[in-house]
Amino acid sequence: MERDGVERLLGEAGIDSRRLRHALTLLCDGQWWDLPGLVRETATSRRTVESLLRELPLERSGERFRVPPAHTPDYQHLLAMAPPPDDPVAHLLPHYPHVLERLEALVAGAPRARHVLDHVAATPDTVLRRALLLGARFWLPGARLLCVGDHDLTSLAVKLVHPETDVTVVDVDERILAYIDGQGLGVRTRWADLRLGLPASARDHDLAVTDPPYTPEGVGLFVARAVEGLKDDGRVLLAYGASERTPMLAFKVQQALSELNLAYEAMYPDFNRYLGAEAIGSAADLYVLRPTSKTRPAVTSRLGRQATAIYTQGPQAVESAKPAGPAQAGDVSGLVADLAPDLLVGDWPKELPQPRARLSTWLAKPYAAAADRVAVALPAGMESALPRVLLAARASRVRVLAADAPPPPAVLSHVYALDVRDGVLDATRLPQPDGGPEQVLRRILDAAHGKLANTWREALIALARSQDAALTKNEARALIREAAPWSDDLTPVEAPLHLLAALPAAVTATVSALTATTA
Known part of the structure; x- marks a missing residue:
């Protein structure tokens, strides 16, 4: 009978059967569930939930299902009678119904997720609880908060709950920055590709919140940049989750955190819930991290060996076999021969004789030497830096190799005459206007x-x-x-x-x- 299969599955899971028992309890309480909702509610991976569903006699209504009431007595002795650990701010939620309603509309109207940036939207309930936890744990009046990436719109939740907090968002996604600005809540927005640096105006914050790409490289980078944006006595709140089936991945991420010499002040299991990410149970833990006296040197070391591949998908995925940029795709000297550049920016073949500068250095400060002709190689997946690369130049001619770059913004036409063809952009500086x-x-x-x-x-x-x-x-x-x-x-x-x-x-x-x- 079906109960034998369920008992076998629970027995094989051992102490980890707590998640499965929670799912079984929900299925036996008479409510209808769909698969994404059950995964999110139990914070259990889709594969694990599906293994339970295969062993149960389910009745269905469209995409929803439950254990028929007539069968629920068969499983009573297997249920998790005690609920999961309490949410630390659940008691505060009933006081903010209007904020939750506003956040539901904001999340629904936000720009669509970009898979190449590992976007998965947090639930409106989650971003509200993040704001409530910040206020419950820290004194926010007059405090400065930095959101290191904010596809989840945590910045807006904080301003709705704690309007006296000074909030800045840094993000590589222009759509998110424009959307946040458009809400008129007083959040500062800054463009940043964190692989290239943190904006100068995004420093000296009291708190930082980040929900980064869930790779060791992504978590390490975003947390390191968050620390860069903090005062010495600040805190980083990190959302990170892994499937209960992949403890080694969680270990590698926590190793990346340990290398930054951070103290773990708290960790709230399954605090964050998502509209997706079913492979990790649509859930992530919330870490509260505190820098130590050894953190900043470790951050400097970590950022000094930063690679561009930090995501799980797209051209900058950690496991992607695609070359990082056009300058690594073979002999590119012919693409810049007629320009005869004085300076190469980015990654270029070693045999080219010109002096060179890193992209991160180019964007961080004016280049010391006067270069009249500059060639820039933009790696695939970093095309959003193109307008900044051109603005950072003081040369009369700039050539950028970027295969998938979007059209340059109109504001650049006030500085350059632009010519785009076959993954090559030529920019010629215009004469100075007169008055x-x-x-x-x-x-x-x-x-x-x-x-x-x-x-x-x-x-x-x-x-x-x-x-x-x-x-x-x-x-x-x-x-x-x-x-x-x-x-x-x-x-x-x-x-x-x-x-x-x-x-x-x-x-x-x-x-x-x-x-x-x-x-």
């Missing part, structure tokens, strides 16, 4: 590593002076804050594309206001 908004805008974009608002202010003052008018620094700051309140502490290199797209109109507004004032 007006174009001159101010160009000065801002040419100083891509400088604080945008500072360059803007000085450009307005210089423009006023050229018109025999006087403009103080405070007056210039007031004009800029009126037109672009998002511009403080932001550099063009780290600005999301939607903010760069808004820059020409904002600059024009300040110049028009200046003209009206001086007139």
Whole structure:
């Protein structure tokens, strides 16, 4: 009979049968379940749940199923009568029904997941509980929180529950940054490919939250960048989960964490639940990590040997056999021969004689030497860095090899004449404009590593002076804050594309206001 198969399965699982017994309890309580819901509720991998379902007499209603009430007495002695460990903030949830309703709408309206970035959406309930746990464990009024990647929209949950918290998001996905900005909750957004660096304005935070790609390389990188963004006494909250069937993978990830010399303050099992990720039970633990005196040297060492492959899927998957970039696909010297570059940026064949710079160095600070012609190799899967690579250049000509790069954003047309063909982009720097908004805008974009608002202010003052008018620094700051309140502490290199797209109109507004004032 079916009960014999269930008892055999539970006996083989031994002490780990607790998960299966929980699933069996739910199936016998009269409710209807679908497979994703049962996986998520029990935090048990899909394969393990399916092994139980094969042994049970199920009645079905469409995609849903349950153990028929007539059969439930057969399994009473096998059920897990005690519930799983308590959720540390479950008692707070009833006080926030309107926040949960808002988060449900926000999650439903968010950009679709990108599998090449290992996106899996957390449930609205999960992001609310993250915000509640932060407030229950730490004093948030006036605190600074950094979200290292935020496809889950944890930043919005925190601002809804704790509006007095200062929140910044760094993410490589432009769609997420634009979506978060569009909610008007006061979250700062910064573009960052964490393999290339952390934005200068994303430092000195009290807390960091991250839900990274679930590979040792991905977890190690995201947590290292989170530590970079912290004050010495900060904390990192990490979501990470693995299937109960793959303890070795969990061990490798925890080894990557151990190499960073972090103290484990807490770990909440199965705290995070997801709309997907059924291979790991649609669940992940929540770690609370505290840096020690040995953490920062370990982070520096870890980042010094960073590889680009950190994901489980796509061209930058850890196990991908695809070459990392066009400069490694064979002899590429013919692609840059006519350019005769003074400098090579990225990974190039060793036989090329030119001096070279790392992509991370190129984006972090202005290159020390004056290079007139630059060739850049962008690895597959890192094409979102293209606008920043061009902004970071001060050369008259730049050639970028990037096979799958999207069309360059329109704002770059204020700096370069652009020609795109067959995975090669040629950018030729335009002459300096003479006066007006174009001159101010160009000065801002040419100083891509400088604080945008500072360059803007000085450009307005210089423009006023050229018109025999006087403009103080405070007056210039007031004009800029009126037109672009998002511009403080932001550099063009780290600005999301939607903010760069808004820059020409904002600059024009300040110049028009200046003209009206001086007139």
